Amino acid sequence: MDFDLNEQQNMLKTMAHDFLINECPKTRVRELEKDAKGYDTSIWSKMVDLGWLGLIFPEQYNGTGADFLDLVVLMEEMGRNILPGPFFSTVALCALPILKFGTETQRRKYLVPIADGKNIWSLALSEKSGKFEASDINTVASIDGNHYVINGEKWFVPFAHVADYLIVACRTGRLESADEGITLLIVRTKSRGVTINVIPSIAGDGLCRVRFKNVKAGRLDVLGKVGKGWKVINYLAQRATVLKCAEVSGACQAVLEMTQAYAKDRKQFDKPIGAFMAIQHKLVDMLTDVEGLQYMVYYSAWLLSTGAKADVYVSMAKAKANDVYQRVCIDGIKIHGAIGFTLDHDIGCYFRRVKAAEFVLGDTDMHLDKVAAGIGL
Amino acid sequence: MEFRFSQKEEKLREDVRNFARAETAGRGIISGMEEESRDEDWGFAMSMSKKLAEKGWLTMAWPKEYGGQGASFFEQHVYIDEASYWGIPGTTMGVSGIGWVGPSLMICGSEEQRKKYLPSIAAGEPDGVWCTGYSEPNAGSDVANIQTSALREGDHYIVNGQKIWTSCAHRARWCWLAARTDPNASKKQHSISLIILDMKSPGITIKPIENYAGIHIFNELFFDNVKVPVMNLVGTENRGWYHLMQSLAFERHSFAPQFYGKGRRTLEFMVKYCNEIRYNGKPLAVNAVTRHKLAERAIELETLKMFGYEITWKMSKGLIPVYEAARNKAYCDFAMQRLAITGTEIIGAYSQVDINYKWSKLLANFTRLYMMFPGLALAGGTGEVQKNIVGQFKLGLPRAY
Numbered sequence: 001m002d003f004d005l006n007e008q009q010n011m012l013k014t015m016a017h018d019f020l021i022n023e024c025p026k027t028r029v030r031e032l033e034k035d036a037k038g039y040d041t042s043i044w045s046k047m048v049d050l051g052w053l054g055l056i057f058p059e060q061y062n063g064t065g066a067d068f069l070d071l072v073v074l075m076e077e078m079g080r081n082i083l084p085g086p087f088f089s090t091v092a093l094c095a096l097p098i099l100k101f102g103t104e105t106q107r108r109k110y111l112v113p114i115a116d117g118k119n120i121w122s123l124a125l126s127e128k129s130g131k132f133e134a135s136d137i138n139t140v141a142s143i144d145g146n147h148y149v150i151n152g153e154k155w156f157v158p159f160a161h162v163a164d165y166l167i168v169a170c171r172t173g174r175l176e177s178a179d180e181g182i183t184l185l186i187v188r189t190k191s192r193g194v195t196i197n198v199i200p201s202i203a204g205d206g207l208c209r210v211r212f213k214n215v216k217a218g219r220l221d222v223l224g225k226v227g228k229g230w231k232v233i234n235y236l237a238q239r240a241t242v243l244k245c246a247e248v249s250g251a252c253q254a255v256l257e258m259t260q261a262y263a264k265d266r267k268q269f270d271k272p273i274g275a276f277m278a279i280q281h282k283l284v285d286m287l288t289d290v291e292g293l294q295y296m297v298y299y300s301a302w303l304l305s306t307g308a309k310a311d312v313y314v315s316m317a318k319a320k321a322n323d324v325y326q327r328v329c330i331d332g333i334k335i336h337g338a339i340g341f342t343l344d345h346d347i348g349c350y351f352r353r354v355k356a357a358e359f360v361l362g363d364t365d366m367h368l369d370k371v372a373a374g375i376g377l
Numbered sequence: 378m379e380f381r382f383s384q385k386e387e388k389l390r391e392d393v394r395n396f397a398r399a400e401t402a403g404r405g406i407i408s409g410m411e412e413e414s415r416d417e418d419w420g421f422a423m424s425m426s427k428k429l430a431e432k433g434w435l436t437m438a439w440p441k442e443y444g445g446q447g448a449s450f451f452e453q454h455v456y457i458d459e460a461s462y463w464g465i466p467g468t469t470m471g472v473s474g475i476g477w478v479g480p481s482l483m484i485c486g487s488e489e490q491r492k493k494y495l496p497s498i499a500a501g502e503p504d505g506v507w508c509t510g511y512s513e514p515n516a517g518s519d520v521a522n523i524q525t526s527a528l529r530e531g532d533h534y535i536v537n538g539q540k541i542w543t544s545c546a547h548r549a550r551w552c553w554l555a556a557r558t559d560p561n562a563s564k565k566q567h568s569i570s571l572i573i574l575d576m577k578s579p580g581i582t583i584k585p586i587e588n589y590a591g592i593h594i595f596n597e598l599f600f601d602n603v604k605v606p607v608m609n610l611v612g613t614e615n616r617g618w619y620h621l622m623q624s625l626a627f628e629r630h631s632f633a634p635q636f637y638g639k640g641r642r643t644l645e646f647m648v649k650y651c652n653e654i655r656y657n658g659k660p661l662a663v664n665a666v667t668r669h670k671l672a673e674r675a676i677e678l679e680t681l682k683m684f685g686y687e688i689t690w691k692m693s694k695g696l697i698p699v700y701e702a703a704r705n706k707a708y709c710d711f712a713m714q715r716l717a718i719t720g721t722e723i724i725g726a727y728s729q730v731d732i733n734y735k736w737s738k739l740l741a742n743f744t745r746l747y748m749m750f751p752g753l754a755l756a757g758g759t760g761e762v763q764k765n766i767v768g769q770f771k772l773g774l775p776r777a778y
């Protein structure tokens with residue numbers, strides 16, 4: 001049993017921490033929330049140089065061959081400093097399943113440009129309901145000669161407006177059971193019939209609506225097996241969920257630290273406000289939440305990395321992340337007083353991202369229900 | 378990052394499980410403190426202590442020379458977790474001896490004291506049962522405010538005063554006593570000493586206090602010129618406050634694996650119940666509200682598991698977990714309260730049935746937990762006191778009281 005990061009992870013963590021603080025201060029985060037692209041291409045190309053995009057790819061795809069836990073550590077730092085951009089959608093939502101389920105041709109064709117920073121990807125999964133449910137997949141891909149023809153509408157697709165490729169979850173078979181008959185198709189965003197609109201959102205984080213009108217995809221552009229797309233989704237969802245939780249865990253650590261520092265610094269009634277027990281105990285509750293979340297994330301990440309069955313722990317981590325992120329931000333803002341309610345204060349940057357993290361890859365109710373099933377109910 | 382237990386540790390878990398299955402089949406899970414109340418429960422608990430000692434588990438992390446096995450903190454963790462899961466009685470023997478008297482004596486006791494007191498604890502004998510006399514009517518959270526005095530006369534201390542809430546005093550052979558040894562000290566903390574008191578000494582009166590459920594856990598203790606040999610002083614005279622702080626950290630570090638084990642089993646009982654019980658023609662297990670409540674309880678327990686692992690890991694690296702122990706105590710209390718309330722809500726009206734009556738559900742586990750958790754949350758320091766410790770020692774905030 002060992003809670004410590006290894007040497008390589010510690011180096012990555014320190015490097016990422018320093019890099020993000022220098023390259024992406026919160027002033028830049030706020031600018032990017034209003035930016036048409038929503039991310040900084042010069043930061044992006046430096047990340048490529050650092051080898052982050054291909055961090056966990058084998059060397060033959062221009063990767064650095066690190067493992068999943070290293071990526072968890074990196075995401076934690078990205079969350080701590082808030083890095084806006086399509087890293088999560090490209091690497092967690094798309095590259096991971098390509099690595100696992102792609103054919104050798106697909107892997108060579110798609111992973112190398114990802115590692116080299118030439119292509120951005122996203123996953124077009126949720127539809128009008130905004131939920132993460134197989135039964136909500138109504139976008140249809142029908143066969144026409146050598147092609148699939150896609151018709152439908154996807155919602156809350158992260159960074160589709162800057163993406164080169166989308167993995168689109170489509171219905172190709174009869175609806176015998178909800179998770180049968182779903183096929184994942186790789187589609188170029190430039191294809192004719194694809195319309196992308198950015199959904200104005202609290203965090204300005206590039207969520208899009210994507211409409212498909214008679215969009216063609218080749219029969220070789222299937223990721224995984226025809227009709228078995230939900231299996232791929234389940235695979236990627238577990239890993240991407242843990243990565244999202246790691247990002248949230250990092251964000252929560254940052255909120256705690258800034259609030260703790262403020263409580264020592266801010267004086268009212270001739271005392272630091274941290275000397276008032278009402279504030280101090282709130283901070284202790286925040287600490288307990290934050291540490292508990294971090295360990296749950298590490299535990300589920302570690303389980304996944306060993307290949308053990310991890311779905312229940314992943315759902316526990318996500319339900320907890322949703323809960324803790326919200327509570328820590330709310331208490332953090334309250335402890336800051338009115339200054340925490342301002343645009344110029346960093347804590348708002350975190351609070352604006354709570355709902356984005358909460359509803360990606362399953363909301364609290366969905367994950368609690370999975371936990372319930374996991375404990376035998 | 379590695380959360381696997383070793384093969385040796387897994388083997389131990391299996392051994393404890395097999396032992397528990399053979400020895401405790403069909404019994405409900407009662408808390409360590411409840412077993413001090415009724416003679417038949419106490420007798421059974423002590424018989425189990427003896428067997429656990431024979432297995433080498435009771436004080437397994439102690440050095441061999443004092444009756445332990447020199448086992449690792451992780452092995453001890455696995456034993457505590459598994460034994461608590463099965464609710465094996467007799468694992469604590471009134472808590473004090475195994476929990477902190479032994480570990481404290483190994484740090485600040487004399488070699489003579491270790492040789493005299495440790496083996497009978499490790500052997501699970503009635504002579505190894507201890508109680509702890511810290512709290513007084515005017516010294517609860519503010520332990521430094523104790524008034525009980527132990528004044529030196531030749532080679533004896535003469536003890537006068539009163540303790541209260543002393544758990545297990547009615548079963549104990551010895552008392553781990555905090556008393557004031559210097560009436561003239563300028564600072565309260567600088568005049569306290571820890572003293573080993575023979576409960577058979579003349580001048581001690583024990584008055585039982587029943588709790589609101591009629592269970593006899595704690596007592597009042599009165600001392601009227603009780604003579605204690607000076608060699609029963611633990612550590613340095615007037616430095617007892619510092620020894621005591623250390624013993625409190627010992628007291629708190631095992632809360633997490635204890636309650637995780639017990640909580641997990643209790644939750645499993647509840648899951649089984651929800652799958653069996655039908656309500657409006659459907660198993661209760663499909664009810665969304667019930668599912669979500671129990672899922673939340675499971676997440677709390679797993680969080681507690683990680684907190685427990687963290688402390689054991691830190692101890693195994695030679696660190697002394699101070700804030701972590703306080704955090705875990707507070708989180709245990711929280712998780713215990715939520716589980717108890719959820720459980721009684723699901724059982725509904727039947728959760729009121731007397732725990733000894735056949736109509737009570739689920740071996741009365743939830744009713745028991747419900748009746749016990751407020752007291753368990755106070756014992757060993759209240760939640761507020763724990764949070765004060767975390768605020769000061771971890772967050773570096775000024776003292777807020």
Ligand SMILES: Cc1cc2nc3c(=O)[nH]c(=O)nc-3n(C[C@H](O)[C@H](O)[C@H](O)COP(=O)(O)OP(=O)(O)OC[C@H]3O[C@@H](n4cnc5c(N)ncnc54)[C@H](O)[C@@H]3O)c2cc1C
Pocket residue numbers: 266267268269273276277278279334335336337338339341
């Ligand atoms: C939307 C909005 C509109 C406002 N409009 C006006 C306005 O029109 N006119 C105006 O004059 N002001 C206005 N205010 C200011 C408002 O009254 C203050 O924000 C409030 O009194 C708190 O003061 P503070 O922000 O300086 O926080 P602080 O006083 O610094 O408090 C910070 C934290 O410490 C806690 N704290 C402080 N002292 C204690 C204590 N003794 N015990 C326990 N906890 C303590 C607080 O509860 C808080 O959580 C407004 C604020 C907001 C958010």
Ligand SMILES: Cc1cc2nc3c(=O)[nH]c(=O)nc-3n(C[C@H](O)[C@H](O)[C@H](O)COP(=O)(O)OP(=O)(O)OC[C@H]3O[C@@H](n4cnc5c(N)ncnc54)[C@H](O)[C@@H]3O)c2cc1C
Pocket residue numbers: 410508509510511512513516517518519541542543544545594595752753755756757758759760761762765778
């Ligand atoms: C089941 C049980 C078994 C026990 N066994 C033993 C035993 O074996 N030996 C022994 O010595 N004692 C024992 N105790 C006593 C226990 O240690 C005390 O009850 C506990 O320390 C609290 O003290 P008190 O009851 O006097 O409450 P008080 O100290 O009077 O506290 C009352 C309330 O005020 C709060 N409070 C007090 N000070 C502060 C502060 N600084 N900041 C914020 N809040 C504060 C407390 O949190 C609590 O909510 C036992 C208690 C119980 C319930």
